[in-house]
Amino acid sequence: MSKxxxxxxxxxxxxxxxxxxxxxxxxxxxxxxxIQEFIDILNEYLSWYNEKRIKISLGNMSPLEYRRSLGLAA
Structure with missing residues (x-):
């Protein structure tokens, strides 16, 4: 984040x-x-957010599926 x-x-x-x-x-x-339970819940949410949630703007794919379709993720 900038100024x-x-x-x-x-x-x-x-x-x-x-x-x-x-x-x-x-x-x-x-x-x-x-605190550890909170960190675990936060990590689970961020994993879902980055890998599993479906976005209409990505053609009804998850962000991970979209990156894979572009050849940007393994």
């Missing part, structure tokens, strides 16, 4: 963090969850 107030540079990060909070963080009661 404060430079929204074109920050928009990708802001979009990801906003979506992460709405889809993963706000929908749970985090009382009694240890």
């Amino acid at each position: 404060k107030g430079c929204s074109p540079d920050n928009s990708a990060c802001e979009g990801l963090f906003g979506r992460l909070k709405n889809e993963m963080f706000y929908n749970r009661d985090w009382t009694g969850v240890s």
Whole structure:
């Protein structure tokens, strides 16, 4: 992320963090969850987000399937 107030540079990060909070963080009661449990849940969400979620803009493929179709991922 670049300097404060430079929204074109920050928009990708802001979009990801906003979506992460709405889809993963706000929908749970985090009382009694240890740091390690939180890290595991976060890693599971990020793995789903990067590899399994279906995006219409990618032709109804997951990001990983799309990268593989372009020959960018093994």
